[in-house]
Structures are given as structure tokens and as C-alpha cells.
Amino acid sequence: MTDIRTVDVGDEYQVFMGAGAMDRLADFVRPDRRVLVIQQQGRDDLAQQARDVIEAAGGQPHLAIVPDAEAAKTVSVLAELWSQMGQAAFTRDDLVVGLGGGATTDLAGFAAAGWLRGVDLVQIPTSMLGIVDAAVGGKTGINTPEGKNLVGAFYPPQGVLCDPAWMTTQSQADYVAGLAEVIKAGFIADPVILDLIEADFAAAVDPNAEVAVELMARAVQVKATVVAADLKESNLREILNYGHTFAHAIELSENYTWRHGDAVAVGMIFAAELGLALGRTSAEIVGRLRTILTKVGLPTVYRDGDWDKLRTAMARDKKSRGNMLRFVVLDDLAKPARAEGPSEDDLLHAYKTVS
CATH class of the missing domain: 3.40.50.1970 (Rossmann fold)
Structure with a gap:
């Protein structure tokens, strides 16, 4: 051993x-x-x-x-x-x-x-x-x-x-899809993850690269720290759902044929654009997110024309309370926060940016 x-x-x-x-x-x-x-x-x-x-x-x-x-x-x-x-x-x-x-x-x-x-x-x-x-x-x-x-x-x-x-x-596509959760951990809690990926995008998508273990360990540490403080998702743990509200709606709409990580990548863009529309997330963070996702080969768009179906699916999200949708947005790098009850106009705007 x-x-x-x-x-x-x-x-x-x-x-x-x-x-x-x-x-x-x-x-x-x-x-x-x-x-x-x-x-x-x-x-x-x-x-x-x-x-x-x-x-x-x-x-x-x-x-x-x-x-x-x-x-x-x-x-x-x-x-x-x-x-x-x-x-x-x-x-x-x-x-x-x-x-x-x-x-x-x-x-x-x-x-x-x-x-x-x-x-x-x-x-x-x-x-x-x-x-x-x-x-x-x-x-x-x-x-x-x-x-x-x-x-x-x-x-x-x-x-x-x-x-x-x-x-x-794993197939390369499956490995890269898993990186979406690593990138999420970088944006919500550990920006060093982002620095490591940006330093060498080719190494970041190579499971044999030396950096693979470091990325994995850092992402696990982020989740472990959050979970230890909030096992049952009563408050803090919700930050781990950054991008997941829209992602789960995509997965349901696609009958779970989309890779989870691919859906999370698009979901993070949706959440970032929503945060930008709400005046909570900076354009710099949105741009950095788009660049990193694109460089590692993750999707940032979803097809247009399914808004009503996706909106209905999001209403069933575990973070929702009654009829109020709740999203995780970034007030700054490594500063996730909750956005409650965004307007339908802001939701539709965020959808248009990813469709």
C-alpha cells in the first residue's frame, strides 16, 4: 500500500x-x-x-x-x-x-x-x-x-x-465531464484549482498528468469541508449545487442521456449569467468561467426552444421553497451566496445566454 x-x-x-x-x-x-x-x-x-x-x-x-x-x-x-x-x-x-x-x-x-x-x-x-x-x-x-x-x-x-x-x-469525454465538478469547486471555494487548470489546459484533461491527483484532492477537500459543516443541506451545503438547478432540468429534459458534468457546465453558465443580471456576479467571473469550460472541452450552450419544460423542471429543484426558486450565485470568486425568487425576465435572460 x-x-x-x-x-x-x-x-x-x-x-x-x-x-x-x-x-x-x-x-x-x-x-x-x-x-x-x-x-x-x-x-x-x-x-x-x-x-x-x-x-x-x-x-x-x-x-x-x-x-x-x-x-x-x-x-x-x-x-x-x-x-x-x-x-x-x-x-x-x-x-x-x-x-x-x-x-x-x-x-x-x-x-x-x-x-x-x-x-x-x-x-x-x-x-x-x-x-x-x-x-x-x-x-x-x-x-x-x-x-x-x-x-x-x-x-x-x-x-x-x-x-x-x-x-x-474512462473515455476522454467522461473524464472531462467529471472536471465540471472540479471547476465548480474552484469557483465556489478554492481558486487554486482554477490556477492549476489555466496553467496547462492539456494536463488538466489528462488523467495520467501529475496535476490530476492534486485537482482531485482539492475538489474532494472542498466538498469534505462543506459536508462536515452541513450534512443535511440545511444551509451551507447548498453552495455545492452551484449550476445544478438548471443542470438537473437539462438532465430531466434529456431523459438522463446527457452526462451530468456536461449539464453542470451549462448550468454554471446559466447561474453566472443570472448572477450578472442580478448585479451579483461580475462580468470578469462570467468570462473566466466560459473560457475555462471551453478550453477543457465542456459545453456552454443548450438548444433553444425548451424553456417552458426546463422552467417547470427547475420548480421541482430541492432548493426551492414553495413556489420560490432559489439559486446559488457568485458574489465574488469563492464567495457563493443564495439568490431567492429571481424575476421571470431575469431567468429568461439567463436562458437566452445559454441557448
């Missing part, structure tokens, strides 16, 4: 990053403990590594293969996981492991939260998006026809394990 970098998420749990991170799974296994490994389709290699670690520690591995991406986050897939746990006689002393991208870890977390009102959970994210966003923070959930992540629970894991080498198997 070498080169492990650790980030504390308050006093709750730790994120272990680096080569050999999978070996840490043994710390959560004891003799005869049942362990359900919920594996994203196509990650047989890592699932076998997990099985080997579990067996070496004396545990009893069980494997559940789930569909790729958002297709995993459905009621039917969740019910099948609970059925498998019931057939294997899982008790409150047993363990669930989520192994895959962000959708898989979201699903695994909700499966663990719901079984017997909660069993231990370890997340093993294998994508940039999963590492810097979905697996850290304890948000779990599935999608419904009415919206993304409308059903779920706040359920922190016992630990998160990630090895940057796993990201090299």
Missing part, C-alpha cells in the same frame, strides 16, 4: 486516495461479514480485486451487477438489490460496497440506507465525477420520471476509497 493521501470528512469518515486504495477495504471487513459489492457493469476487474480483498479478510462477498450510468438509478434496480440482500440474509452487521461511477455509488448508498434502516457502506468510485462528487458527502438516491434524485437519503459511508489509476479507463 503506497502513496495514500487522506482527506477527513469531519469526524465521520475518511477518503483514501492513491495507489493501493483497494487494500483499505480490508479495514471494513471482519470474519464472516457479508459484503454486497454493487458493481457498475463493465468493472469486473475491480470487482474481482474487491472480492479478493474481502475473502482474504474472512468476509463473504456477494456480487450485484447494475446497469451503467443513470439507468442504474431506478426503483426496479433498487428493489432487486434489496431482494438479493434478503435472500442472502443480510443483517445490520453486514456491509454494502458501491463500486463504479457516481450513479452506482448513489444507488448503493440508498440501498444501504434503506436495508434494515441502515447498514454499513463503503464507496469505491471509479470515475472522476464519482470521486470528486457523488461518493463523498453522503447524498444517496435514485431518479423518478418526475426528476433526478427526488428520492433518497443523507447517509454517510464508513469510508471512501479511490485510486486515480482507475480513471485512466
Whole structure:
């Protein structure tokens, strides 16, 4: 076990990053403990590594293969996981492991939260998006026809394990999409992230580059700090949703065929332009955001003609209160704040800038 970098998420749990991170799974296994490994389709290699670690520690591995991406986050897939746990006689002393991208870890977390009102959970994210966003923070959930992540629970894991080498198997498009959450972390809390990306855009999009681990660790630290202060999104944690209100509307409109990071990139432009219209965000910040997103290959526009559908979807956003929409905007770099009840004219103006 070498080169492990650790980030504390308050006093709750730790994120272990680096080569050999999978070996840490043994710390959560004891003799005869049942362990359900919920594996994203196509990650047989890592699932076998997990099985080997579990067996070496004396545990009893069980494997559940789930569909790729958002297709995993459905009621039917969740019910099948609970059925498998019931057939294997899982008790409150047993363990669930989520192994895959962000959708898989979201699903695994909700499966663990719901079984017997909660069993231990370890997340093993294998994508940039999963590492810097979905697996850290304890948000779990599935999608419904009415919206993304409308059903779920706040359920922190016992630990998160990630090895940057796993990201090299991602497609370039998927890796770059994950960078959207890293860039978000730079704008809301850690501008050094932006400096690192701007210093070498080619390196920023290369999972083999030395800067990849630094970007990942900084983004995880941002989320860990926020989550430790506000687990259940009562106040501060809302800043992590910068760009997500419009992003989730895009994802629903596109039946979840858009990559989450791509939608977040467009959503951040929407939020930045809204902040500019409200006199809250400077033109300099908006311009810098557009430039960075464009240089790394992320989208900044969405097709025109769907405003009514998108507006309806945004009304279902988790930050909304009653009929009032609430957005995260930037009053300055690393100074996110809430904008409540923007006018329909300002919302439409922001939409026009991204359409």
C-alpha cells in the first residue's frame, strides 16, 4: 500500500486516495461479514480485486451487477438489490460496497440506507465525477420520471476509497465531464484549482498528468469541508449545487442521456449569467468561467426552444421553497451566496445566454 493521501470528512469518515486504495477495504471487513459489492457493469476487474480483498479478510462477498450510468438509478434496480440482500440474509452487521461511477455509488448508498434502516457502506468510485462528487458527502438516491434524485437519503459511508489509476479507463469525454465538478469547486471555494487548470489546459484533461491527483484532492477537500459543516443541506451545503438547478432540468429534459458534468457546465453558465443580471456576479467571473469550460472541452450552450419544460423542471429543484426558486450565485470568486425568487425576465435572460 503506497502513496495514500487522506482527506477527513469531519469526524465521520475518511477518503483514501492513491495507489493501493483497494487494500483499505480490508479495514471494513471482519470474519464472516457479508459484503454486497454493487458493481457498475463493465468493472469486473475491480470487482474481482474487491472480492479478493474481502475473502482474504474472512468476509463473504456477494456480487450485484447494475446497469451503467443513470439507468442504474431506478426503483426496479433498487428493489432487486434489496431482494438479493434478503435472500442472502443480510443483517445490520453486514456491509454494502458501491463500486463504479457516481450513479452506482448513489444507488448503493440508498440501498444501504434503506436495508434494515441502515447498514454499513463503503464507496469505491471509479470515475472522476464519482470521486470528486457523488461518493463523498453522503447524498444517496435514485431518479423518478418526475426528476433526478427526488428520492433518497443523507447517509454517510464508513469510508471512501479511490485510486486515480482507475480513471485512466474512462473515455476522454467522461473524464472531462467529471472536471465540471472540479471547476465548480474552484469557483465556489478554492481558486487554486482554477490556477492549476489555466496553467496547462492539456494536463488538466489528462488523467495520467501529475496535476490530476492534486485537482482531485482539492475538489474532494472542498466538498469534505462543506459536508462536515452541513450534512443535511440545511444551509451551507447548498453552495455545492452551484449550476445544478438548471443542470438537473437539462438532465430531466434529456431523459438522463446527457452526462451530468456536461449539464453542470451549462448550468454554471446559466447561474453566472443570472448572477450578472442580478448585479451579483461580475462580468470578469462570467468570462473566466466560459473560457475555462471551453478550453477543457465542456459545453456552454443548450438548444433553444425548451424553456417552458426546463422552467417547470427547475420548480421541482430541492432548493426551492414553495413556489420560490432559489439559486446559488457568485458574489465574488469563492464567495457563493443564495439568490431567492429571481424575476421571470431575469431567468429568461439567463436562458437566452445559454441557448
